[in-house]
Amino acid sequence: MDQRVFVSKEEIERQMALCDRLHCEIAPRGLRFYIETFGCQMNVRDSETMKGILARMGYAEAESKEQADLILFNTCCVRDHAEKRLMGNIGALKELKESNPALIIGICGCMMQQKGMAERMLKRFPHVSLIFGPNVVFRLPEMLERVLNGERVRMTDEEHFAIAEGLPRVRDNVRSAFVNITYGCNNYCTYCIVPFVRGRERSRDYEDIRAEVESLCAEGITEITLLGQNVNSYANDLPEGSFAELLYKLNDVPGLKRLRFMSSHPKDLTDDVIRAIAENDKVCHHVHLPVQSGSNEILKRMNRKYTREQYLEIIRKLRKAIPDIEFTTDIIVGFPGETEEMFQETMSLVREVGYAAAFTFAYSPRFGTAAAKMADQIPEDVKKRRLYELNALQAEKTVENNAEYVGAVGELLVEGCDQRTDETMLYGKFRNFKMVYFAGKPEQLNQYVTVRVLRTSKNSLIGEQVESNNG
Ligand code: SAM
Numbered sequence: 001m002d003q004r005v006f007v008s009k010e011e012i013e014r015q016m017a018l019c020d021r022l023h024c025e026i027a028p029r030g031l032r033f034y035i036e037t038f039g040c041q042m043n044v045r046d047s048e049t050m051k052g053i054l055a056r057m058g059y060a061e062a063e064s065k066e067q068a069d070l071i072l073f074n075t076c077c078v079r080d081h082a083e084k085r086l087m088g089n090i091g092a093l094k095e096l097k098e099s100n101p102a103l104i105i106g107i108c109g110c111m112m113q114q115k116g117m118a119e120r121m122l123k124r125f126p127h128v129s130l131i132f133g134p135n136v137v138f139r140l141p142e143m144l145e146r147v148l149n150g151e152r153v154r155m156t157d158e159e160h161f162a163i164a165e166g167l168p169r170v171r172d173n174v175r176s177a178f179v180n181i182t183y184g185c186n187n188y189c190t191y192c193i194v195p196f197v198r199g200r201e202r203s204r205d206y207e208d209i210r211a212e213v214e215s216l217c218a219e220g221i222t223e224i225t226l227l228g229q230n231v232n233s234y235a236n237d238l239p240e241g242s243f244a245e246l247l248y249k250l251n252d253v254p255g256l257k258r259l260r261f262m263s264s265h266p267k268d269l270t271d272d273v274i275r276a277i278a279e280n281d282k283v284c285h286h287v288h289l290p291v292q293s294g295s296n297e298i299l300k301r302m303n304r305k306y307t308r309e310q311y312l313e314i315i316r317k318l319r320k321a322i323p324d325i326e327f328t329t330d331i332i333v334g335f336p337g338e339t340e341e342m343f344q345e346t347m348s349l350v351r352e353v354g355y356a357a358a359f360t361f362a363y364s365p366r367f368g369t370a371a372a373k374m375a376d377q378i379p380e381d382v383k384k385r386r387l388y389e390l391n392a393l394q395a396e397k398t399v400e401n402n403a404e405y406v407g408a409v410g411e412l413l414v415e416g417c418d419q420r421t422d423e424t425m426l427y428g429k430f431r432n433f434k435m436v437y438f439a440g441k442p443e444q445l446n447q448y449v450t451v452r453v454l455r456t457s458k459n460s461l462i463g464e465q466v467e468s469n470n471g
């Protein structure tokens, strides 16, 4: 049954009308905002919406915190590390607030949705005047109006986790964009805080996704990354549709050249998704397929709902159907109860799969999750050593993987520029996510260029331009 809750059109219109009203006050004063984003692509996407709302309110974007009248920290709480960095950052702003009492400092994002966190932050940092969770971004105009009137505002969402459509957005990237297809997560992996702070999984309507992709492509975007904590379970809460169907349906959007998606949960990566990747020419040949561990015992304790053997079978099927496919993954070491033997099972899986890249993490206990209460927590020095060993292995595997590309010719979307003393090195990705560097000109940024890979250098591929192919 469809249990989704939507923010009403009238409510969005009310918030936008408030933006327009405040614009007359804010724009003439030349007020500027600065947003610092921590964490994953979801947060990057949320920050784009906040920038869109603030621009509509008349704020311009500042280049640094020192120049800003409003500073927002969009936070992450997936690991302890991100939290520690945030605390340091907020503490450091005390002086700035003292020299500019009109400065508004706000904290938003997942960490603020954690139980009791908002209250603790307001108490600990008196110079912070705005706190809100990731599910109430659409109410930013109303919250800011209250802050501008001298109130300290705290707003989180404990029940609705409603879907808000039709909000403005400002993008920094002119070629590539993220599009949410689901919000939240139902999986409750025992180590993970996400379902508690982002709520239960909600799928967006196909028509809304299609309209967003079409309008982005009409503006010149050619690469879209569909976002969800588990994109494969898209439409599980809708009367019809599936992720595979979505890929088929989006493949014909005019102007679209590359369709990416992340993350894929292995338990839901079915044969029809494999077929959809193989059969749709815009869908890129890269799957980010987080494995988390190579040990069946640990996978069970993590509540991942697949075995090592099932995971390897999916990899085998994908490689058979799409020979040039590349895989990336996420791995956690030092999960409670992980013995040396179990860790070695992760190492052997990494050897067996041959990932193009792996994002590796030491297990970080998150308050409120099941794993934080498990016995046999692993000492920090053991986690650190395992992480080091795993990273060393993956570095070897990356070198091996890179070596296979020498001589390959393919199209890159140029996404960055590395100005060296003697030449400009540009970099971009093949359709299957492999990154290549080549000597070029800064004006080629955001263009499509065909390159031939000449050699490998440490972790990267170095190529030369064969032709430019701008679309
Ligand atoms: N939904 C995505 C999935 O299941 O693949 C990932 C979301 S999470 C933001 C990104 C990664 O952070 C996870 O895949 C996991 O490897 C890592 N992670 C999550 N909770 C963690 C924890 N408590 N300690 C260490 N790493 C964690």
Ligand code: SF4
Residues within 6 Å of the ligand: 185, 186, 187, 188, 189, 192, 193, 194, 195, 229, 230, 265
């Ligand atoms: Fe967290 Fe698991 Fe959901 Fe990913 S699938 S967000 S790791 S609970």
